[in-house]
Amino acid sequence: MRRHSLPLLATLIPLSLALSACGGSSAADSGTAGTAGSGAKVTLSIGDQKGGNESLLKAAGELENLDYTIKWSTFTSGPPLLEAVNAKAVDIGGVGNTPPVFAAAAKSKITVVAATHGSSAGEAILVPKGSALQSGADLRGKKIAVAQGSSAHFQLIASLEQAGLKPTDVTINFLQPADALAAFNSGSVDAWAVWDPYTSQVLRTGARVLTSGEGLVNGLGFQVAAPAALEDAAKSKAIDDYLKRLQRAQEWVFKHPEEWAKVWAKETGLPYEVALDAVKRSNGTRVPVAVDDAAVVSEQKIADTFTELKLIPGKVVFKDFVDTRFNGNLPPSTTAPRSYGKDS
Incomplete structure (x- = not known):
């Protein structure tokens, strides 16, 4: 079986390859907020993924009456977004549970400031129609596509461990989603995380x-x-406001799943039925939570797992990359995700 390890300093895609598109601005309708002594309006640069937070905030009416300007940049996944944060090309952006670990291991200049807790049902290892594979143990010797350093990467490692397998028991193909989908559809890989x-x-x-x-x-x-x-x-104040808008928008999604699915489908090009499935399975289950001790312990487990597998260099102390100033009165990170019921 082939051993596939991550290059130590190549866990994050270079910034030049990361920016797949740049969106427009969400400008203030009233009021201004300037940087210290400049009198100029603050511009908050935000990293996003297609059909992500920009679309969500717009749909929920949370991009109105800003006293700062937002400059949006769109990325294919979390790792390249965090490379942009490290390079100061982006002030803040949303990612899954694993990209911050890889960024921290690469000694990137990043700080975790907010969290959500949602269902993990959408984090899955998929096999094509007609596949003979019936359990995780059947993955031994198979080719699996996954985005390097993404949340799915840890899910793959954890699933293999649960099945009694190691990463060396399979062939891992590191592919971004578009390439992974093509490989999955063509039969070039046996499964996709x-x-x-x-x-x-x-x-x-x-x-x-x-x-x-x-x-x-x-x-x-x-x-x-x-x-x-x-x-x-001034930027910290804008970030605080942005996070509160995101929290309200996430509440709106749960109350308006069909409406959000229509917007999301239009923004991403997904069929409405697919978008609604994803809203009910994953997107609409998220609850804004505090970046608390439990979250840090859980993330430390992810970091330790990748360190033990020698997939990241050295020891990562996750709490050193956390700032709790924006926690406010948010519930603990262990708060149960929202649910649309067993049939969702």
Whole structure:
């Protein structure tokens, strides 16, 4: 079996390859907030993924009456987004539970400032229609696609461990979602470890879940900021407002799943049915939570796992990359995800 390890300093895709597109601005309708002594309006640079927080905030009416300007940049996944945070090209952005660990191991300048807890049902290892694979143990010797350093990467490692396998027992192909989907559809790989909405999209084609992250991974997602942005009083104030808007928008999604699915489908090009599946399975289950001790302990387990496998260099102390100033009165990170019922 082939051993596949991560290059120590190549865990994050270079910034030049990360920016897949740049969106427009969400400008203030009233009021201004300037950087210290400049009198100029603050611009908050936010990293996003297609159909992500920009679309969500717009749909929920939370991009109105800003007293700062937002500059959006779109990324294919969490790792390249955090490379941009490290390079100060982005002030803050949302990622899954694993990218901050890889960024911390690469000694990136990042700070985790907010969290959500959602269902892990959308974190899954998928197999194509007609596959003979029936359990995680059947993956021995098989080719599996996954985005390097993504939340799905840890889900894959944890699923293999649960099945009594090691990463060396399989061939891991590190592919970004678009390439992984092509490989999955062509039969170049036997399975694909991925997240929603890709999970919901592929399941609609007749593929099925071999294993999911439910009860296996922590279901956390994070907003990660550049330390320099947090040190800027005006930007820190804007970040605080942005996080509160995100919290309200997440509440709106849970109350309006069909409406959000329509917007999400239009933004991403997904069929409405796929978007609604993903909203109910994953996207709409998220609860804003505190970045508390329990979250740190859970993330430390992820870091220690990758260190033991020699997939990241050295020891990562996750709490050193956390800032709790924005926790406010948020519930603990162990708060149960929202649920649309067993049939969702």
